[in-house]
Amino acid sequence: MHVRVVNRIIAKYKDNRTSLISILQDIQKEFQYLPAEVLKLVSEKLDLKLIDVYSVATFYKSLRLSPQGKHSITVCTGTACHVRGTTKILDEIQSQLDIAPGYTTKDKKFTFNTVNCLGACAIGPVLVIDGKYYGNMTPIKARETVSKYLKKTKNK
Ligand code: FES
Known part of the structure; x- marks a missing residue:
């Protein structure tokens, strides 16, 4: 099934490797994220190195390498937040959820992301x-706030 979808999308862009970002965006619309096997297919079809496809897929924040969880946790890593200690907050949440930014917990409940500035x-x-600013x-x-959500979703 993946092969047919990928072929259709790549054909839409006439096998043009310069359209890689658009191709990945269209694929993400179909699968809600970019599965590893799909990225491999894209690299083969467009005759690109897999590492180059991954470079693009990981560079753009709008592209996701894992499925989205039910809840989203986002930490701002923009300059103003960074100088006030974002790094330690990131470490704290990372150890709490046991995943790095850009990933979703195994139980698919939480997706952890960073963003450059939330304004x-x-x-x-x-x-x-989940859209609520703290x-x-x-x-x-941060640990206390995330703990509340972990407790709230424990049996859901
Ligand atoms: S840098 Fe974090 S909200 Fe602007």
Whole structure:
């Protein structure tokens, strides 16, 4: 099934490797993310190195390498948030969820992402969970906030 979808999308762009970003965006619309086997197919079809396809897929924040979880946790890594300690917050959440940014937990409940600026620099560092903004974060506050969501979703 993957092969047919990938062939159709690549044919739409006339096998043009310069359309790689558009091709990956269209594929993501079909599968909601970019499965590894699909990226391999794309590299073979377009005669591109797999590493080059991955470089594009990981460079653009709108492209995802794993399926989206039910809930999203996003930490701002923009300059204003970074200088106020985002790195420690990221480490804290990473150890709490046991996944790196860009990934989804095994139970598919949480997707963890970073973003470059949320336009809320005055209240940075900023954490966003399911669209709700939490400002002036510290590692301890971030852990407590994420813990609440983990508890809330435990048996759901
Ligand atoms: S840098 Fe984080 S909200 Fe702007």
